[in-house]
Amino acid sequence: MRSLFPPGFGPPRGGGGGGGFGAKGVLLVVVLLAVGWVASGTYRVQPDEQGVVLRFGAYKYKTGPGLNWHMPWPIEEVLRPAFTRVNRVEVGYRSSGGDLQAQTGLDSKPRDVGVESLMLTGDENIIDINFAVFWRIRDASAFLFNTRNPGYTVKSAAESVMREVIGRTPIQPALTDARARIEAEVLKGLQAILDQYGSGVEITQVQLQKVDPPAAVIDSFRDVQRANTDADRMRNEAESYRNDIVPRARGDAARLVAEAEGSRQSSIAEAGGQAQRFLSVLKAYNAAKDVTMQRLYIETMQDILSHTPATIVDDKLQGVVPFLPLNDVGRTPPPRPAASAPVINAPAPYQPQPAPRPAG
Secondary structure, eight states, X not given: OGGGSOTTOSSXXXXXXXXXXXXXXXXXXXXXXXXXXXXXXXXXXXXXXXEEEEETTEEEEEEOSEEEEOOTTTTEEEEOOOSSOOEEEEESEEXXXXXXXXXXXXXXXXXXXXXXXXXXXXXXXXXXXEEEEEEEESOHHHHHHSOSOHHHHHHHHHHHHHHHHHHTSOHHHHHTTOHHHHHHHHHHHHHHHHHHHTOOEEEEEEEEEEXXXXXXXXXXXXXXXXXXXHXXXXXHHHHHHHHHHHHHHHHHHHHHHHHHHHHHHHHHHHHHHHHHHHHHHHHHHHHOHHHHHHHHHHHHHHHHHHHSOOOOOOTTOOSOOOOOOGGGSSSOOOOOOOOSSOOOSOOOOOOOOOOOOOOO
8 A cells, every 4th residue: 555655655664653644645645635626516507408507505596407516515506407397296196107296206107196186166066077287397596595495386276276277167158168268267367376476487378178067966967968958959050040031921921012012013013004104195185075985985896896796687687586595604704904084974885785686
């Protein structure tokens, strides 16, 4: 061992009572100890970590990834939290890979925690909710010094905010279409509480895992839910029928109104035309009564004779037997068209008289 040290280090070789370390040996030992002490302040920060240097236990400064150096113990020490890692806190259940179980050493068997998951809704129903909260470190110094146990703090605040949000929400929306709104409200409220605590934690996501009625009444509740679904379906079908029949009825009503208005306008126009024609005939009659009377008589006779079968018999013939058409008695005669002009004070049309029937 003596050969490993420089000359003058240790007791002399020749025996004797005196001896001790030489000055050079003592200086070398001091230098080696100083170099080792200074080298102990070297540390490495990983890319997903942030170095937090403490001087006599108080926060001093932060360091980034790579090789760094701080004043050796007991003056300074360094903490290296993983600030980019996304942590997960489970509320209402425990899975086999939960971060809270890994940090605290709790039972990691998958199970349901009813004392956390059972909550009261806004309409005084009980609901079973399991959800997970994902968070990461935003401020390393605040994360290390402002909260004693950040994982439990996040879990307790998340459960409290979830109970508040569910307490304002009826059970039916919570089970169906309000899941995204509940997640957004819980994330916002939880982040506000953690910022108020100065925890240095950022909530990245709140994810509902299970939203169901309690297990004891889940079958009955599902029956009610199916009945509500059938009621919604029938309501939608009725609304669809209403949307189909009402516009058609309104269209038919509008068509009838338009047709009635058209008939009204046509009747008014026709009546006006007839009145004007009558006035023109009256004016012509007043101007030349004899000629107008003769013309009206001729037109009337023309209209009558053109639609009436006529038989002309010479009054000189004797022994003509009148013919009675009994076969045409039950038949409806064809309708006569309206006269082309009203007859005003016209004389009775000429009617031929049948020849007298001979005696015997």
